[in-house]
Amino acid sequence: DTGVSQDPRHKITKRGQNVTFRCDPISEHNRLYWYRQTLGQGPEFLTYFQNEAQLEKSRLLSDRFSAERPKGSFSTLEIQRTEQGDSAMYLCASSLDGAADTQYFGPGTRLTVL
Amino acid sequence: AQSVSQHNHHVILSEAASLELGCNYSYGGTVNLFWYVQYPGQHLQLLLKYFSGDPLVKGIKGFEAEFIKSKFSFNLRKPSVQWSDTAEYFCAVISYYGNNRLAFGKGNQVVVIP
Numbered sequence: 438d439t440g441v442s443q444d445p446r447h448k449i450t451k452r453g454q455n456v457t458f459r460c461d462p463i464s465e466h467n468r469l470y471w472y473r474q475t476l477g478q479g480p481e482f483l484t485y486f487q488n489e490a491q492l493e494k495s496r497l498l499s500d501r502f503s504a505e506r507p508k509g510s511f512s513t514l515e516i517q518r519t520e521q522g523d524s525a526m527y528l529c530a531s532s533l534d535g536a537a538d539t540q541y542f543g544p545g546t547r548l549t550v551l
Numbered sequence: 552a553q554s555v556s557q558h559n560h561h562v563i564l565s566e567a568a569s570l571e572l573g574c575n576y577s578y579g580g581t582v583n584l585f586w587y588v589q590y591p592g593q594h595l596q597l598l599l600k601y602f603s604g605d606p607l608v609k610g611i612k613g614f615e616a617e618f619i620k621s622k623f624s625f626n627l628r629k630p631s632v633q634w635s636d637t638a639e640y641f642c643a644v645i646s647y648y649g650n651n652r653l654a655f656g657k658g659n660q661v662v663v664i665p
Contacts, residue, residue, distance in 0.1 A: 468651075479555070479641050479655030480595070493651055528595070530653075537583045537602065537647050542595040 439463060441543035443529050449549045450519055457515045458546045462531030469512050470540060471504055472528040473497065480528050486512060519550045553578035553644050557656035565664050566634055572627040572659045574642030581647040584625040586616055587655075590638045598640070601625065612636070634665045 442461045450456050462469045467488050472480035483502070484494045488509035498504075501519075506512040516523055526545045532538040556575045564570065576582065586598040599610025606618040616627045625642060642656045 470651075470653075472653075477560075477657065479643070479657050480653070481655070482652035485651055495652070537645055539585070539597055539600060540653055541597070542587075544594040 441529055441531050441541055443527075443543040443546050445546055446544060447547050447549075449551065451551050452519060452521060454519055455515065455517045456519060456548065457513055458527055458529075458548075460512045460514070460529030460543060462511070462529070463541060465533070466531035466541075467509070467534045468532045468538070468540075469506055470530040470532070471512070471514050472530065474526040474528055474545070475524075483514075516548075519548075521550045524548055524550045553582065553646060553654045555642050555644055555654050555656035557642055557659055560657060560659055562659055562661045563664065564632060564661070567631050568663075570627075570629045570632045570636070570661065572640055572642075572661075574625045574627065574656060576623050576625070576642075576644045576654075578623075578644065578646060582644045583647055584616075584618060585643040585645075585653070586610065586614070586625075586627050587641045587643060588638050589641070589658075595641070598627070632661075632663045634663050637661060637663045 444459045470485040471483040474480045486506040501517045504514045526547050528545045529543045530540040532540045554577045558573050584601040587595045588598045589595050601608045601618045609615045614629050618625050640659045643653045645653050
């Protein structure tokens with residue numbers, strides 16, 4: 438399967454712990470996006486990369502969140518000092534290049550903070 | 552920033568019934584429009600998209616959507632649903648010239664009874 442992959446698929450952690458998620462985009466895609474989805478809501482934009490550059494961040498992305506895409510390929514999303522309100526599905530998507538290109542989504546990482 | 556409204560969040564219907572899901576967005580500029588579907592246990596998949604041209608677009612599995620610019624709407628339709636259409640459906644919009652974030656509606660949970 439050459440789609441977007443995410444790891445892990447599920448993560449359970451205790452409040453205050455740090456967690457890191459990984460996303461591998463479709464290989465020729467230059468843009469990579471992170472979204473968060475909570476129950477009963479559609480995905481909400483967090484941030485996006487054009488190659489290795491992080492070009493836009495949502496206000497939802499507090500100082501405890503950091504994302505990287507060091508070589509313009511895979512990306513990581515780290516949440517420090519997790520809170521119960523961080524419990525959600527974290528989705529990664531990738532697209533070719535333009536802002537309007539179709540975004541293809543991965544299966545997501547479901548985070549549960551106890 | 553653009554926003555998307557989807558009504559009738561829970562829809563229950565019998566096989567062979569017709570389905571129509573409404574989507575309205577608020578943004579005054581040029582937009583690209585999408586419908587994504589999430590089948591139980593699966594990730595978000597593209598159902599269809601509108602970029603330009605014929606406002607009536609056809610997608611996979613017999614779905615179609617009509618873009619009505621004057622009404623800021625992009626409603627999804629299927630003449631005759633099947634049990635396998637049970638899924639959550641999300642409408643999404645992205646500004647063609649502006650920011651690079653997909654804005655999603657809250658989704659429609661559709662259950663088709665055999």
